[in-house]
Amino acid sequence: MSTESIVIVGGGLAGATAAKTLRAEGHGGPVILLAEERHRPYLRPPLSKEYLLGKADGDALPVVPAGWYAENGVELRLGAPVTGINPAARTVSVGNGQTLDYGSLLLATGARPRRLPLPGSDLAGVGTFRTIDDSHHLRAGLAGGGRNVVMIGSGWIGMELAAAASTYGNTVTLLGLEDVPLGAAIGPELGGFFRSLHEANGVRFRLPASAAGITGTSGRVTGVVTDAGEALPADLVVIAVGVVPEVSLAEAAGIAVRNGILTDPSLRTSAPGVFAAGDVANALHPFTGGHHRSEHWSNALNGGKVAARAMLGLDAALDTVPYFYTDQFDVSMEYSGFPTLIAGPPTIRGSLEDKEFLAFWQRDGRVVAGMSVNWPRSAKPQKTIKQLISAKTAVSPDVLADPGVPLDRLLPDA
Ligand SMILES: Cc1cc2nc3c(=O)[nH]c(=O)nc-3n(C[C@H](O)[C@H](O)[C@H](O)COP(=O)(O)OP(=O)(O)OC[C@H]3O[C@@H](n4cnc5c(N)ncnc54)[C@H](O)[C@@H]3O)c2cc1C
Known part of the structure; x- marks a missing residue:
């Protein structure tokens, strides 16, 4: 196992998950996590939901407990924006003028809210x-x-x-x-x-x-x-x-960028030794054969894991079916799939009026995306929808709509 120094830029879910995975995989070398924000890495989804509503306290947010970084020898530098990277020299520059060497570098700089050039947008409130x-x-x-x-x-x-x-x-x-x-x-x-x-x-x-x-x-x-x-x-x-991927470091360093930092399925960028994960990465997805940039929690989680493994030379590809969720009023929604593959309107199972239903989108008879709304979790709808998508078998819309046919009965080996 390598003992090279690994530098991670960006203290969000992708960056912190990569640090955690590096140690879980036994990496013994230095790991430095450079975070622009002054808060330890935290989860964003609750910020606009239960945390905003005061239904969850701050304990629900950290990616790992506060003591984890020191206990695992990960040097976490908060309030430390990286100002430049030099892939040829394998160095990064931090805001205080210091330069750090790396063996591998992960860019996990996420995305920033899009701004509107609106008169009055700088007013208080x-x-x-x-x-x-x-x-x-x-x-x-x-x-x-x-x-x-x-x-x-x-x-x-x-x-x-x-x-x-x-x-x-x-x-x-x-x-x-x-x-x-x-x-x-x-x-x-x-x-x-x-x-x-x-x-x-x-x-x-x-x-x-x-x-x-x-x-x-x-x-x-x-x-x-x-x-x-x-x-x-x-x-x-x-x-x-909407948001704009934070690609400025990559762009300035001449790394290939198109709607995010372009990567292969193992999250390698065009610069040797430099990887990208999370909202900022536009990764080649083995399922679609196209590049896919996702702005969702599970992509940052899985991407952080894949990038860490790839940096250590282990087999790794970001080949999972994209997933996200939302909670609004009394509705909990989960969605898995590839929106870019959808051809046509959804097939519904259940009732929109009762706020309890599944929706399936297809292409050439195959399910390519599926949503569950307030569907009993015990039925594990998202797990089955992901399996259906991966299986690539044709399913008739009538069967998809029929509540009498258990979802897992639609899987090829059922
Ligand atoms: C309010 C909100 C609600 C959401 N809800 C959901 C949801 O319900 N379901 C879902 O699936 N997804 C949701 N998401 C999306 C999900 O949170 C993101 O996909 C995820 O946070 C991306 O993680 P990341 O690590 O790639 O990037 P980020 O979380 O953006 O973290 C990147 C970090 O890098 C830092 N950084 C940038 N440039 C530098 C630099 N030069 N030097 C050092 N640090 C730098 C940034 O300050 C930031 O802290 C939500 C997002 C938001 C904002």
């Missing part, structure tokens, strides 16, 4: 949402209820934040460029399901609509003007219009 500090800040603004909140963005984060804001008793209006929220992600029928869920809980939609400007007095936000000229009152505005 207007923000984006990505970090634990953002969650603390927004919770303080939402918790008392009774405020006007405008959410700009109809994707997963905008919808989760709208749900939390409304649950606290605020008046929430959501603007988005799509006809239906989440339409780009899950199509009009299921996007419509989430819209109805939100409307039943008091959220108001302006779709399609964009923000033309944000107004304020004395440096503080008072409203949002839409492109249709409507003036919406606002005490708080969140801009949740």
Whole structure:
């Protein structure tokens, strides 16, 4: 086993999981984790859900317990942004002017919220949402209820934040460029399901609509003007219009970048000894034969593991079926699959009205993606959906829709 020095840039889930995997696989050499944020690596999904709602405490967030780094000889440097990398010399530069040598380097720099060049977006009360500090800040603004909140963005984060804001008793209006929220992600029928869920809980939609400007007095936000000229009152505005992969270090170093850092299935970049994982990596996926950049928790977890193993010269490929989840009001949703392969509308098993259903998307008769909403976990729907996708066997939509046919009966060796 190698004893080379491994440097990890980025203290998110991918970076911390890589450090954990390096030690679990027996790597005895130095491991240095350089993190720009001042918090130890933590999970982001609860930030817009149970943590924002005050239903989970800080103990639910850390990727590993605080003492783990010292106990396992991982040098964790917080508040240490990397300012440059030199793949030819195998060095990284840190903010304090210091240069560190590496044998292998992992870029796990994640993504940053996309910003809008909107007049008024620098007013107090207007923000984006990505970090634990953002969650603390927004919770303080939402918790008392009774405020006007405008959410700009109809994707997963905008919808989760709208749900939390409304649950606290605020008046929430959501603007988005799509006809239906989440339409780009899950199509009009299921996007419509989430819209109805939100409307039943008091959220108001302006779709399609964009923000033309944000107004304020004395440096503080008072409203949002839409492109249709409507003036919406606002005490708080969140801009949740997607993220941009943080590729600046790779780009400056001449590493191949296209919608993220390009990698092979083992997460090797175009520079020898440099790997990328998590939101920043656009990895070649063996299942689709195309590059795939995922902005989901399980991709950062699995990517961190794969990159660590590959850095140690072990067999490793990121070949799992992508997975993510969301919780909004009384709906828990899980999704597995390859959105880029979907051809046509979903087949539904169960009832949208009762908020308990499965949805399957197909291509050439094969299941390529599947969603479960409030489906009993004991039935392990996601495990079976992933197996169905991997099996690549054709299944008739009638059978998929039939609640009388147990899901696992659809697997080829059942
Ligand atoms: C609010 C929220 C809710 C989410 N909910 C879900 C969900 O329900 N389900 C789901 O599947 N996924 C969800 N996600 C997505 C999931 O959290 C991300 O996919 C995951 O966090 C990506 O991890 P990462 O380690 O690749 O990147 P990040 O978590 O972005 O971590 C990267 C880190 O690198 C640091 N960094 C960047 N540049 C440098 C540098 N030059 N030097 C040092 N450090 C640097 C950044 O500051 C950051 O801390 C959510 C994300 C957010 C923000």
